[in-house]
Amino acid sequence: NDLHNFVNIALATGAGGEGDLTNDKLSNLKTVGSGFGPLIYKLPKTAGYKKLQENCKTLWDTLKLSPDLPEMMRSCEQEIDWYQSVKETQGSVEKTSFGQMRNINQYGCYEIGSKG
DSSP states (O other): OHHHHHHHHHHHHTTTOSSHHHHHHHHHHHHHHHHSHHHHTSOOTTOOHHHHHHHHHHHHHHHHHOTTHHHHHHHHHHTHHHHHHHHHHSOHHHHHHHHHHHHHHHHOOOOOOOOO
């Protein structure tokens, strides 16, 4: 969720600058995070070999669909300073507001109608 929020805030606020290059960098980061997510976010420290193998299979399936994922990972690695500078420009207000908005969308209830 933190990666997803980071990318969405950066896109919404223009924290990384405007333009296709910025959008590409942020999109690549999000894709890499999602693609490698089974190993990064979904593998508990206590996982055994079977769980590791299951998560690797998920990654291998993803790599079949997106064979350029390793190159995207290298590209993101080269841009690590840029990502850090974007993160530093994101204020706590934006992060809090975005988190609240996400919670409302996920758990809230909308009422549509008119008063009259």
